[in-house]
Amino acid sequence: MRRLPPTIAVVDRQLCDECGLCMPLCPPAAIEMRREGLVVFAETCTGCGKCIAPCPVGALLMVPNPLLAATLPAA
Amino acid sequence: MSEERCDILVVGGGPAGLVAAREACAADSGLEVLVLERDRAVGAPVRCGEGVGSKGVAEFLDPAGANWISRRITRVIFWAPDGTEVRVAEGDVGYILDRTRFEPALAADAGREGAEIRTGTEVVGIARDGDGWIARTRGPRGEGTVRARFIIGADGVESMIGRWAGLDTRVPSRDMESCAQYVVSGIEFDPDAIYLHFGDQIAPGGYAWVFPKGVGVANVGLGLVALKADGRPAREWLHAYLDRYFPTGTRTGYTVGGVIVHTTVKRTVTDGLILCGDAAHMINPLSGGGIVTGMKAGRLAGRTAASALRDHDTSAARLQRYHSEWMSLMGDDHERFYRIKEALNKFDDEFYNRLARTVNGIAPDKRTLGRVFAQALMQHPSLLPVAARYFV
Numbered sequence: 399m400r401r402l403p404p405t406i407a408v409v410d411r412q413l414c415d416e417c418g419l420c421m422p423l424c425p426p427a428a429i430e431m432r433r434e435g436l437v438v439f440a441e442t443c444t445g446c447g448k449c450i451a452p453c454p455v456g457a458l459l460m461v462p463n464p465l466l467a468a469t470l471p472a473a
Numbered sequence: 474m475s476e477e478r479c480d481i482l483v484v485g486g487g488p489a490g491l492v493a494a495r496e497a498c499a500a501d502s503g504l505e506v507l508v509l510e511r512d513r514a515v516g517a518p519v520r521c522g523e524g525v526g527s528k529g530v531a532e533f534l535d536p537a538g539a540n541w542i543s544r545r546i547t548r549v550i551f552w553a554p555d556g557t558e559v560r561v562a563e564g565d566v567g568y569i570l571d572r573t574r575f576e577p578a579l580a581a582d583a584g585r586e587g588a589e590i591r592t593g594t595e596v597v598g599i600a601r602d603g604d605g606w607i608a609r610t611r612g613p614r615g616e617g618t619v620r621a622r623f624i625i626g627a628d629g630v631e632s633m634i635g636r637w638a639g640l641d642t643r644v645p646s647r648d649m650e651s652c653a654q655y656v657v658s659g660i661e662f663d664p665d666a667i668y669l670h671f672g673d674q675i676a677p678g679g680y681a682w683v684f685p686k687g688v689g690v691a692n693v694g695l696g697l698v699a700l701k702a703d704g705r706p707a708r709e710w711l712h713a714y715l716d717r718y719f720p721t722g723t724r725t726g727y728t729v730g731g732v733i734v735h736t737t738v739k740r741t742v743t744d745g746l747i748l749c750g751d752a753a754h755m756i757n758p759l760s761g762g763g764i765v766t767g768m769k770a771g772r773l774a775g776r777t778a779a780s781a782l783r784d785h786d787t788s789a790a791r792l793q794r795y796h797s798e799w800m801s802l803m804g805d806d807h808e809r810f811y812r813i814k815e816a817l818n819k820f821d822d823e824f825y826n827r828l829a830r831t832v833n834g835i836a837p838d839k840r841t842l843g844r845v846f847a848q849a850l851m852q853h854p855s856l857l858p859v860a861a862r863y864f865v
Contacts, residue, residue, distance in 0.1 A: 419731025459491025
């Protein structure tokens with residue numbers, strides 16, 4: 399199993415205009431356009447950040463990997 | 474869940490896909506050709522500056538009296554970073570399209586030739602199925618499958634068809650222009666000209682444009698390379714640009730998108746499948762123009778698919794002739810343009826300011842792009858290796 403990246407990309411759907419610019423920038427093809435809007439698949443995202451700056455509306459953000467948080471023991 | 478069959482499935486109802494469908498049907502009227510478009514209408518929403526050269530577009534639709542032309546353009550005006558204005562190319566330059574009418578006109582042509590155009594339906598995955606393909610679809614009536622003998626991927630900048638088929642269509646960040654555009658009303662400019670505005674403070678790595686839709690109304694937008702843009706998204710650069718240069722205009726429409734300023738992907742075909750248009754990075758990397766190039770590629774793709782099906786040979790080896798024909802038609806030029814773009818990117822604002830003033834010293838009727846480039850060479854001999862590759 400691969401190491402989970404500490405941070406991954408997420409999309410703010412309120413800002414996203416669904417132009418699809420980020421999709422060919424994503425090396426593992428973790429971003430897909432669905433009827434409900436743009437989706438970044440946390441399981442596939444490597445956290446490389448290549449999609450972040452080119453977004454024309456700043457709708458992509460890096461956040462702490464929720465999959466990592468899920469593996470932490472409950473406090 | 475519906476299941477249907479066709480000979481050629483065209484994914485994407487933009488200029489490339491619609492021309493591909495029309496040409497395939499025209500080449501062989503017995504072919505069943507289905508075009509699937511994700512959006513609810515072809516041509517909308519508009520994600521484009523809508524400028525085209527007049528010669529190129531006339532190869533595909535008759536511009537005489539056409540309702541899909543917003544404005545006829547007779548000159549090009551460059552603005553240097555310091556505002557120095559350079560007028561070039563007086564004459565029959567091109568058109569600003571109305572894409573909401575242009576694509577329907579192309580779709581109507583494809584329909585007349587026998588293609589079926591279906592909007593509101595997206596392809597969510599493809600897999601090899603014998604000698605053909607099976608595509609999973611999602612539309613207003615739910616999920617379905619289409620078995621196709623052949624797929625033409627014309628699904629634009631966000632193309633997934635290529636990736637699903639094992640073709641590498643990834644784009645490095647530095648070759649992606651981030652664009653934003655408003656339709657702006659109530660501004661003053663020459664309605665017969667397009668304006669291209671360069672500068673590191675305007676649109677780093679790209680340019681801002683004013684493309685007239687009518688008198689006092691224009692698409693005003695910009696494209697930039699994000700890596701050079703101080704972490705501010707394209708929309709913020711455009712707001713700053715409009716505030717400075719068109720503060721009194723009314724912003725009536727808005728769009729954003731990406732333009733791939735790269736070269737044609739190394740592999741555009743695989744068994745039973747061809748990519749064309751933006752999906753295969755078939756865009757002029759200097760201008761960012763992709764409409765006419767996409768249609769030229771679509772025409773080649775449609776004809777190649779029809780002849781391959783007729784001969785019962787849709788192997789990648791057979792389809793490779795599409796790739797080589799495209800490269801001789803435009804792909805090789807795009808590689809030269811890309812090298813020029815790389816060279817021009819090295820220069821600062823002062824270079825362009827000086828160049829603009831020098832070019833203005835040339836008589837207006839002698840201001841060809843060749844002469845402009847020659848002036849650039851005189852000032853910067855480091856461009857020579859690029860020029861040698863370009864002109865040889």
